[in-house]
Amino acid sequence: MAQPKYQQIADRLRAQINNGALRPGERLPSEPDLAAEYDASRNTVRLAIALLTNQGLVATHQGLGTFVLRPARPFTALLSRVQAAPHEQHVSAALPVVSQADESEMVRLLVETGPASPSVAEKLGVAEGDSVVIRRSQHFIGEVPWQLINSYYPSDIAKGTPLEQAGPIDAGTIELLAKLGYPQQGFVDEIGARMPNGREFDFFKLASGTPVIVVNRTSYSSDQPVRLTRYIYRGDRVRLLHVEGNVPEGSRNG
Amino acid sequence: MAQPKYQQIADRLRAQINNGALRPGERLPSEPDLAAEYDASRNTVRLAIALLTNQGLVATHQGLGTFVLRPARPFTALLSRVQAAPHEQHVSAALPVVSQADESEMVRLLVETGPASPSVAEKLGVAEGDSVVIRRSQHFIGEVPWQLINSYYPSDIAKGTPLEQAGPIDAGTIELLAKLGYPQQGFVDEIGARMPNGREFDFFKLASGTPVIVVNRTSYSSDQPVRLTRYIYRGDRVRLLHVEGNVPEGSRNG
DNA sequence: AAGTGGTCTAGACCACGGG
DNA sequence: CCGTGGTCTAGACCACTTC
Structure with a gap:
């Protein structure tokens, strides 16, 4: 044989x-x-x-x-912010979605305080186990779960601010951080792919054999990390877009 | 139970x-x-x-x-070129690797001409089945296979140039394209993750349950796509890095 | 030769979804 | 109810690695 x-x-x-x-x-x-x-x-x-x-x-x-399985048209998330429209510039920490005009985005939010895991501690420059404020959100487009976002703030930054309270922050977390004295001056994205853990598998209702895309965005203010944002996407429905230089109109859409 | x-x-x-x-x-x-x-x-x-x-x-x-399995320290590839050192600016189409000083990168190259697949045709703006020149390369760091790169050129651009001949292009393909009258003015990266196909599985010697990261980079000259470069990385050993704004020295490395 | 995982069989019973 | 996949058994033989 x-x-x-x-x-x-x-x-x-x-x-x-x-x-x-x-x-x-x-x-x-x-x-x-x-x-x-x-x-x-x-x-x-x-x-x-x-x-x-x-x-x-x-x-x-x-x-x-x-x-x-039916191949589904993927959602597209913009990695770069430099070319975003001015009114979007500092509104939200979420990566903007393109070309989803007819479907609305729905969000569920959970806020908690807990110890920093090794990977979070390393990126935020704090000690492992130090207290950090965690804001978790689940994002749906229409009925489709498509994104998980976990944001981690050092406690000494988030303590006593709206960041550690439940509920959305209307003006946006980037603006809030700026008002607290931590204007965002740059960030580093680290992008990888892996198989989902149990929670991710359930949330996305994934079929076995679908990976997730993970974006770890570390934001800096005056050379100090002020936030780690971890974006998790389902690999079968999402493409990240990154644009540099001059490209034709329309090629920014998936 | x-x-x-x-x-x-x-x-x-x-x-x-x-x-x-x-x-x-x-x-x-x-x-x-x-x-x-x-x-x-x-x-x-x-x-x-x-x-x-x-x-x-x-x-x-x-x-x-x-x-x-032992968790392996991942290789890091830079998505952005804007901040590359001047001498690297136009040398290679490959994404630069950071912090691999002690290991040398080895490359195997294969050049062929064939019909454009639907996905290639769409991104290059040619008809499906049109002839395109394909340059395939396999990249190793030390003994570890870590990257596959397939570049697709419309035949009317690559015909009769070193692009359709086997062998490396010393000055770099970006510079060669510029000399041919197609200076690169911008590009769009589309990043996704999926399970490997058979060839990828064998090349990377993957364990079952390891996804690959796919970067589709479409390069433009005067609003015309001149090349599609498809980077394929093993998901367990590679992180993509994307930097914007001002970040501390050292945070660019994995 | 001995011990490991790889493949395969022929059954059994359970859990779920739809008529 | 029936047909679907989900779980599980007890055994067999094969292929690979080490000694």
């Missing part, structure tokens, strides 16, 4: 998806049917389907079947 | 990894041993290990065992 049987089954199913014999949204044959068709046990068929699932090609739903 | 047995086993192993009872690089008990310890069949133990593998916590090697 050149290749394991479960890989052969996966290859043939993948080919049927690619050549259109199995269309997006369509149901695959049931596991017993596939087992009969390929003269394999049901467990072997399930190994094949697990492969396709981990490659983000299909998703299974108990009681219903296994379905070919 | 509140939770399936294989998830309980995975949870307990994950806890042992997190609390240090199982250290990075250490071997897990063998599958038969785990089966005996948790009073489960070997298949159930394998389901638990598959969960941990897909979460990037462990990797298995036939004949050897299953091992806790």
Whole structure:
């Protein structure tokens, strides 16, 4: 046997998806049917389907079947702020979304105080375990959960300010920080990708085999880090956009 | 049974990894041993290990065992060029790597001509199937494969130039494009993450459960796209860096 | 040779969704 | 109710690594 049987089954199913014999949204044959068709046990068929699932090609739903995933048009988030319209310049810490005119963005917010994890402590320049104010928000476009934002502030900056109180900050956190004596003068984005943890998996309602994109934005005021903002996006629905120099009108949209 | 047995086993192993009872690089008990310890069949133990593998916590090697992965220090690639040193400004299309002083970067290059795929055609503004020149390169740091770069040029730009010939271009492709009458005036980066395809999986020698980061950079000259460069990084070893404004010295490094 | 994981079988029973 | 996938078993044989 050149290749394991479960890989052969996966290859043939993948080919049927690619050549259109199995269309997006369509149901695959049931596991017993596939087992009969390929003269394999049901467990072997399930190994094949697990492969396709981990490659983000299909998703299974108990009681219903296994379905070919539909490629969705991704949301686009702007990484650069330098070219934002003046009235957006200092309004929100969130990365602006482009070309979503017809859908409204909904946000849920939670504020708490807790000890700094090692990665947060390193970026904020505080000691591990030091108290930090954490503002967590969940973002939806229409009904689709698309973004988690966790902002971390050193306690000595956020103590006694609206930052450590629940509820939105109307004027925007960047402006508030400026009023507190910490005008934002620059930031560093560190961008990576990894598999989601349990909370992220549940919030995004992800299929197995979908990674998340993580942006760690450290904001500085007079060479001092004043905030770490951690943006988490679902990898299958989001693209980050970064523009430099002169580009044609319209190419800024996904 | 509140939770399936294989998830309980995975949870307990994950806890042992997190609390240090199982250290990075250490071997897990063998599958038969785990089966005996948790009073489960070997298949159930394998389901638990598959969960941990897909979460990037462990990797298995036939004949050897299953091992806790060591977190590796990531390489960092600079997204912005605006702040690069003058002598780097137009040398290479590759994103510069920071803080890898002691390891040398090795490159393998392949040049070919082929039809434009739908995604390439859209970004280059040509028709699907039009002929494009493709320059593919594989990048290693030390022995570690860390980056794939595929550059696509419209045929009417690259035809009869060194771009369609094999071999490196010493002065750099950006400078060559400028000499051909296409000075680069700006670019758009579109950043996403997905699971690797077969070729990427093999090249990076990835463990199951590791995504790749994809950067699509479309370069423009006089509002005309002149090149699409697709950077593919392994998600477990690479962070992209993007800097804006004034930040302290040193914070540009990973 | 011995021990590891990789593949595969043929069953069983449970949980979910829809008629 | 039925058909779907989800979980689980007990065993078999194969492929790889080390000694």
